[in-house]
Amino acid sequence: MARIPHIAGLLLIAFFLAFPLVYTGANYDYVMHVLITGFFYAILASSWSMLAGYAGQFSFGHMAFMGIGAYGTALFCHYFYITEAPTGICTEFGFFGNWLVIKNAIGVTSTTLTQDCLQQAIDGWGDTVRVWRMPVLLGIILGTLAGGLAGLLVGLLVLRLRAAYLALFTLGFSEIIKAIISAEIDITRGQAGLVLPPLYGEGLNLFGLQFGQTDKIPPYYTMFALLLACLAILTWLSRSRFGLFVRALREDADAAAALGVNTTRYKVIVFTITTAMAAAAGAVQAHYVQIVTPNMLFLLQMSLVVAMAVIGGVENFVAAALGAIFLQIMLELLRTSFSIGGIEVDMTVWRLVFFGVLLMLVLRFARNGLLAPLIDRFARIGVAEETIAKRKARQEAQS
């Protein structure tokens, strides 16, 4: 009986694996999109719950690290190219017989330049010189590393202090990241956003099936695989000695320190890992939606991640991930506005109020969330009987 959560988990994974292949209902692309976004939020919510629930470190900057990942790969793919011949006008370096070209930043409002230097060079060349984009995978990896590095620096600065300082600082940090992205229009194109190449540039050919650029199936499985990878890493972390240290310092940092746990170091490691996960999710999502704008860093997104994790169960990252998928689907279902007695109810906003109230109610009356107790309950079925049976056996053996 205690195996029910494992079996249910496997069934759920099988369901999500099979779903895009067997689903034949209406709005196929839309349903897939909702699920992909759900997986994206699931990665964020589960890594955040590792940080908040396991390590007890409340960061409100998770979305900022996600944004660093997204903008990391966006800037990389936007500014770096490889060409066969030197352009002569861009910043460029020799690169294994070809040339690594860095485009100049022209922004969106430049009056003197309407084309970047690479485009000018391509116009001059015609079709004679080949130009390659950077591989998307490299961009995603670099974005992830950038997010992890930023997490490391923020963590080193703030994590030696108490919990409130981290929450305060990360909230400000995410505002700053948003301000920088919005203000440095030359480089980031501000609100106009950066356009990214799709995840699989030339489409994908798998098992004899041809998938185009806009097909939802490849990004669906990519995001799902990333979610599973993150959950696997988190599970492994939480079961290891490392996870025990982290939980010890959540319960009582002073006692853990007295027992020889280098609390700051473990907090920084957890923080770096989880921020890198957020950055990876952001980078993949950016290539999936193919555009990044500063709007993805609105505090609303962070609030949603917090709500998802808390409603799922903040101390259990699987529950948090399920909560995220569940809430994302709910958000889409509650989108349709309606009117009662002539009063138009704008559900696009009211649904957020609904989630805010739900978040507070769950916090107040079901502190472990709605899904985590369910999982625990099934995991504990039979444990009591087993213990009693063992004790009886021992007593009989003694007597």
Next chain:
Amino acid sequence: MHPKRNGGPSVQTPEIFWGVILWMTVWGVLGSVLLRRRYFSRDLDTSNVNFAGAMAGAALGPIGVAVLWARTPKLSGRITTFLGLTAVVLIAAAFSFADPENNCVANGAFRASQFTNGLIIGIIYGFMALGLTLIFSILGVVSFAHGEFYMIGGMLVYYITVVWFPGVNPLLGVMGACCLAFCIGALFERAMLTPMYTGKIDRPVEYGILATFGLAFTLQYFVQALHGASPVKVQRYIDFPRWEFPAGAESPLIETRRGNLTLFDTVSISNPRFIAAVTCILVLLALLYLLHRTWTGKALRAVSQDREAAAIAGIDPNRMNMLAFALGGMIAALAGALLVQAFSWLPQVGAIPAMRSFVIVVLGGLGSLPGAFIGGILVGLVEAAGTGCIPDAQKAASYIPAYGMIVLTLTLLLRPTGLFGRRFASGAHGQGG
């Protein structure tokens, strides 16, 4: 992260400025690391030495570090303050050498006006942060809904004076907004925060952070759902009379027009900000009176110092918690109610003031009331300097949250306890001292 950019439109020799900054940074880091090691190895108190060492290095370079090194155990607040001021003066001097034609270097009147307006807005910031620090000192919770209280303060004034009862005296609107905010704060505290005190919750601090964050989220979208996303603004509350002092002079020392106050014919202060700052000071005095002269205020301070002892003396800490949270929310709402006549108001307007309040309370020391006020003025001045001096005006405005963050980062690096914080620095968690 630094907003200034090399080769901006009007900076002529940026190398000087960046060279000085680099020199100060290198010696500041060296000074703070070296002195900390020395104090550590001698088993001395290291809580102040980071800041002092960094300032000595930044202000006087190797000489400063060497002097502090030589006279190791002696470190007074006065020396540290002096060194810190020298460092600020050095940065200003380097900036004026690097960019002599900048408005805030060449134009004395502009400088005076930036300074005065920074001071005025700083008083309002400090007042708002006071609410946050009051909540923290008593409940041990950083209220993440502070910005939303600020927002509903302004929104309520708009609704009371413009929508519900058009033409009503703005004073009534402000008072109504304060009362409602007080009630919301009290209700929220009763409904959500009470489990924190009974020990039912394993980690009350984290619970408090999440609960107030949830309140912020709910309030913001509730207002947006009711009101929509259109910005509102309120007429200014009071017109200044037409008045000059001394009367009839060529360039009067003080001159008031309906929407403006001019000092020495150069510094112009807009009416709404002036009224807001004056009201803040008055309410602050009233608050000080409440805290130091009345039974309730003394009880509040007693609870913030020692919960159990206060309970033994017959004070109900639970009621003080409610009062503190409601008062803190009301202070933020009052700040919003006073500033709604100066800025246009949106449901999202609270985010940046809330962040600024966080910066201020950390700079002043979490839980320290005078620290919050002085921190507010400092942050107001830093923001005025930032917006006034950065060559590219458009960027200077978009980076307003960044100035506070630079201050916050420096505070956390050099002196995490803040200017006045000692006892509360490690976080009193709602129970116990």
